Amino acid sequence: MASSSKRSLYFDNAKLILIFLVVFGHVISPLKGNDDILFTLYTVIFLFHMPAFILISGYFAKGYRKKGYLLKSVKKILLPYLIFQAIYSFFYFINGDEKSLTFDFLQPHWTLWFLLSLFCWNVLIYAFAKLKWIGLIVAVAIGIAIGYVDQVGNYLSLSRTFVFFPYFLLGFLIEQKHINWIKNMKFSAVIGVLIILSTFLLFGLSFPKDAVPWLLGSSSYADMGNAEWFDGLFRMLQYLLTLIVIFGFFALVPATGSKLTIIGQRTLYIYLLHGFIIKIIETAVSDETLESISQNYFLLFIFSFVVCLTLGSYLIKKYTKPLIELRL
Numbered sequence: 001m002a003s004s005s006k007r008s009l010y011f012d013n014a015k016l017i018l019i020f021l022v023v024f025g026h027v028i029s030p031l032k033g034n035d036d037i038l039f040t041l042y043t044v045i046f047l048f049h050m051p052a053f054i055l056i057s058g059y060f061a062k063g064y065r066k067k068g069y070l071l072k073s074v075k076k077i078l079l080p081y082l083i084f085q086a087i088y089s090f091f092y093f094i095n096g097d098e099k100s101l102t103f104d105f106l107q108p109h110w111t112l113w114f115l116l117s118l119f120c121w122n123v124l125i126y127a128f129a130k131l132k133w134i135g136l137i138v139a140v141a142i143g144i145a146i147g148y149v150d151q152v153g154n155y156l157s158l159s160r161t162f163v164f165f166p167y168f169l170l171g172f173l174i175e176q177k178h179i180n181w182i183k184n185m186k187f188s189a190v191i192g193v194l195i196i197l198s199t200f201l202l203f204g205l206s207f208p209k210d211a212v213p214w215l216l217g218s219s220s221y222a223d224m225g226n227a228e229w230f231d232g233l234f235r236m237l238q239y240l241l242t243l244i245v246i247f248g249f250f251a252l253v254p255a256t257g258s259k260l261t262i263i264g265q266r267t268l269y270i271y272l273l274h275g276f277i278i279k280i281i282e283t284a285v286s287d288e289t290l291e292s293i294s295q296n297y298f299l300l301f302i303f304s305f306v307v308c309l310t311l312g313s314y315l316i317k318k319y320t321k322p323l324i325e326l327r328l
Contacts, residue, residue: 009257010179011056012264017253018056019267019312021049023274024304026111030282031294038294040204046215047199047238048245050114051167053267055246057118058171064125073122080324081108081115084272088112091276095283106156111275113157113218120161121168128169136173139166140239144232147221154218163217166239167246179250188251195248199241214238263312269324270311277307 025045032038063069088109092098108116128135146152146162153159182188213224214234221231263270282290293299310316321327 009261010183010253010255011059012257012261013255014056014250014253014264015053015267016260016264016308017249018049018053019264019270020304020308021045022053022111022271023278023307024301025049026274026278027300027304027307028294031290031300034291035294036204037297039209040200040207043203043207043212043215044196044199044245046212047203048242048249051164051242052246052249053114054118054121054164054167055171058121058125058168059174061122061125061168061172064122064129070123073119075326077115077119077122079326080268080272081112081119083323084115085109085112088275091279095279097279097283107154108157111271113154113160114271116157117161117164120157121165124165125169125172129172133173136166136169139169140236143239144235147231147235150220150222152220153223157218159219160217163235167242170243182247182250183255185251192248192251195244196252199245199248260309263308266312266317269317269320270308272324273311273316273320274307277311 025042028038028042032042082105085105085108086103089098089101089103092109093101128139131138143163143166146159152162185191210225213219215238221227
């Protein structure tokens with residue numbers, strides 16, 4: 001029982017850090033264009049934060065054989081997607097981003113791609129779980145091959161579903177002993193720091209400005225300006241680099257609980273709700289004002305942290321639970 005508790009605390013801490021990176025990444029996204037430091041932060045964050053989230057989601061999909069698992073996925077993932085897709089349609093119409101009110105459930109709004117893809121991953125696991133590690137090789141091959149298909153993009157989140165599925169499947173395949181090995185490895189914290197810092201240095205010195213779409217996984221190679229036969233090799237290298245950074249991140253995640261750890265259990269609330277705050281600010285605040293605060297890194301950090309604390313609070317969960325979890 002103790003080991004289960006520690007495991008839960010460890011992953012709650014990991015999700016807490018990752019959801020902060022999600023919010024912080026979206027906060028700095030419109031500001032990164034003219035600031036090299038923010039651009040490097042953004043690219044490093046987007047290299048690994050969603051893949052790490054997806055890997056953790058796969059880790060907790062081991063109970064897929066249990067009765068009612070798929071129905072539970074429909075209720076907890078697909079229905080919230082449909083609800084918030086409709087809410088975002090209203091939101092974008094009200095704030096002027098869309099000239100007419102339309103409902104399109106086949107083209108996920110902004111962050112909602114994750115819910116649609118997550119549901120698909122929970123369905124795909126029924127086929128790929130039987131293949132085990134061979135299935136991971138197949139999933140990687142599909143993730144690479146999908147980039148050559150020009151017609152696959154944001155529609156039904158198909159591109160991201162196949163590009164990021166290897167992380168979900170890897171999370172499903174790894175066991176507690178693998179996590180313990182990372183945490184108990186000699187000099188694990190030092191190795192983790194070196195990996196993260198080296199990635200920042202590498203991206204700060206050499207990451208191309210026009211290569212951001214590679215991190216998002218939502219476009220074909222041709223749509224990203226590449227149409228070479230060897231483009232798949234770059235995605236393979238991206239898979240390897242992302243896994244190295246995830247390894248470094250996991251090595252740094254604390255295994256003990258704190259007052260903030262519980263927020264790691266409420267990441268869905270933060271994920272679904274923070275976009276409204278950011279979009280309202282982008283609409284209400286002038287470009288000049290946003291530009292003036294773009295170099296106040298401490299303010300951007302604190303704002304992102306406060307958003308996480310607020311949306312991850314008990315009160316927010318209490319009053320939005322019927323909408324997000326469809327539970328009173």
